[in-house]
Amino acid sequence: MNGAPVFENTYDVAVVGAGPAGLAAGATAAKAGLTTIVLDENPAPGGQIYRAITTTPVRREEILGEDYWDGQKLIQEFQSSGAQLVSGATVWSISRALEINVSQGGQTHLINARWIILATGAQERPFPIPGWTLPGVMTAGGAQTLLKASGLVPSGRVILAGTGPLLWLLAAQILRAGGDITAILDTTPLENYVRALRQLPGFLLSPYFAKGLRLLTEVRRKTRVIKGVTKLEAQGKDKLAEVLFATGSQPATRMAADLLLLHQGVVPNVNLAMSIGIDHRWDELQLCWVPVLDQYGNSSVPGIAIAGDGAGISGALAAAERGRLAAYAAVKALKPEALSHLPAEQILLQALAKAQAGRAFLDTLYQPPKHFRIPEKNETLVCRCEEVTAGQIREMVALGCEGPNQLKSFLRCGMGPCQGRLCGLTATEMIAAERNVSPQQVGYYRLRPPIKPIQLAEIAAMPQSETAVKAVVRG
């Protein structure tokens, strides 16, 4: 029988997430002889970038490309390391005492760890355009997942819209697989090209330059690209029917569409880290919250480190290096005599620096413009779960609401099941813009466990101490 996983009471190292950072961290810690468990929510390892790498039906390697298949090395390294992987496991709470509550198979298990590495990665930045909640509008990442995991390729009148390297990678993958793309609407602001020039020398030397250029050329040969798109709307009655767009020089045009794939970069998925009380700061270049970390990835909570894109967007190669560094620090703290099994700290730091080369250029060039981060039209939904509009938020700020937590209580914005993942950045930036202060000053939703919805019965089955009973059963 495909038995239920065995959870020990305590592990030396617990890793959350089995993307490149989690796999590298888990492998490194296990090879040093630390008892290691990696808890991943998905059915199979790989995270997003290497999604379905052990199961993908897309066997023609040129479709997904060599950067994807590179991930196989990490999987092999992990599988031979002795680390335990539990898939389908959702970590919903971590305490400062390093107690982990993980839900697997409908049951919550409590795990203690001496060290925790969060590798929960990134999510797509919200892209709140009018009509973005219509069926037929998805993220580029979502389409990429359907391709990698299910061999499904976009078909019909398909439009890609947005900015960022992933948009081009997906376009190339779709076209190589024989899928349809009617047009790519590039929202990269033309002034970004000028601003990015300063970072160009560093970028030219990085591995991303040649790859990126090849990708762009390949895509431009095969499909129509419209640059400088400044206005974008999804329209339709109960599903997408048309995409309305405009550029600086051209007035609004409508294009019939069955599928609109949106992308304007990725941002750290902060919910687990913030729910533990880990310090974060607003990054003015990447326009998102990033955890405050030391060079190994150790956070403001002792014993908890963050690796991968969750530490700051840097891509898959850097994610793996961060994973190794975080594990290095864990070994240093828990079993320093085993450090001799690992590469030297300097080597790891240099590898990370190399993997991050050229990042500033990409971040500058592909920084999404304000009008696509903060909806201009008041009817545009900001909070998808609770259906709160931009206009309602503006109204509350005018009434004196100063921050996202008050906003939450006035409008329910951020109170839905996604826990603010798709509205939080928009809400913070909107309030900051309306009040003319920085996002750092405005702050973010106060996040707490459960970071994913959990059945009441699972909570009820957890241990009940006598003091807890006395605190509840009164009178």
Added chain:
Amino acid sequence: MTLSSKECDVAIVGGGLVGAAVGYGLARLRQRVVLLDEGDADIRASRANFALVWVQGKGFGYTPYAHWTARSSNSWIEFAALLRDETGLDVAFQRPGGFHLALSEEELARRAAYIDQLHSQSPEFPYRVEILDRSQVAAMLPDIGPDVVGGSYCALDGHCNSLKLYRALLKAAAKHGGKYLASHRVEKIAYENHEFRISTSAGEIHAEKVVLAAGNATMHLAPMVGLEAPMQPERGQIMVTERVTPFLNYPVVTIRQTDEGTVMIGDSKEEGTTPDGLNLSISAVMASRAIRMFPLLGRLNVVRMWAGVRVMTADGFPIYDQSETCPGAFVACCHSGVTLAANHALTLAPMIAAGRLDAEVVGAFSARRFHVSKAA
């Protein structure tokens, strides 16, 4: 912001449910009102509460509080209609009566004894609570679990959407010219030349009257105006589920279904004066009791859990006071900011506008009582 007493009649320290209700009540009497509130991330009981408009059990050991509560419950229908007329917002007030459920014969017996003692406090006790057996409870709450042996029911109990209430109060106050100033933490209050000079983190406010409605922080502010407000903050946890089709037609003191369809589950009484950190063992106890009361809850997902700090006076009853050494200064703090909102807007605010608390109505809530009981 800095304001002179030419621009402001009453400064209210504390922009939560009590401050907002008093503020609205004053503003509709054409008083120029300023609400001084703290920042977005600061502790706010007004955001963390269970939204009950609750009567049963109130005034145990102090009958004046039973009268004050019943009065508010009876004013609430008019109050909710008034807010809807003023703001267009429906605060979802319902008064179907409410329950306290017992999960064992021993719990039921204890509750029955408590209610007996409550009723016998006064020959004309202002409200009645009935003890119901299981079949009587089941007739009104068909989804109760097998462990429920009975409960107590009071026809005056109800609930509302307290977040909408808060939003409506602020909107209504603003409609009548009231100002709400966030991030204006009050540091000092001085009384000079018959007016109050309130130093905040963002400017000085002058007004002829000041009302301290700052929840637990009133304890530190009251002495500045010759008053006292002994408080004993108390932490508690609540959780809320996803939206569900309506099934619970009556609020239970620890379980209620909101107008949005979510189910709120409470509550605990813990040591601690901050809302940080969650005690999951307590969550487990709350969850298992809730499931015993309504088994269908077990399959629902909890979407959020939080802890709050209850505003709690030293004896649990409200403190309403006016200063003798600094005429024009008032204190208004209590635990039940939701239940008493109607009184605060419609009964207390007019007294403050007139410059005098009516001793017959609220005299029992002066902080002088703490000295009387000490001497006795």
Added chain:
Amino acid sequence: MFRRLPETSAATVTVSIDGADVQVRAGDTVAAALLAAGVHPYRASTVSGAPRAPYCMMGVCFECLVTVDGVGNRQGCLIPVREGMRIETQHGKREAHR
């Protein structure tokens, strides 16, 4: 909206979708299977009843919620299909008595 790449394996399992038996690809998640089968509307929102469908396919957006084997509000993009699985699309609030 999507078509299957020819090299994708044809191994299928039988599930029921809103009471009707459907052959879906073994290895697909519930969300992918519903999208591939062209199920529309996938879901109606709990607030206004507006039509919704999976957006992110990675467990972040909560648009892919379905009832699986009688348990409501499961994230379809995280659950692989299984032989005999009962899948029901959700329209509006979760039902209290199910």
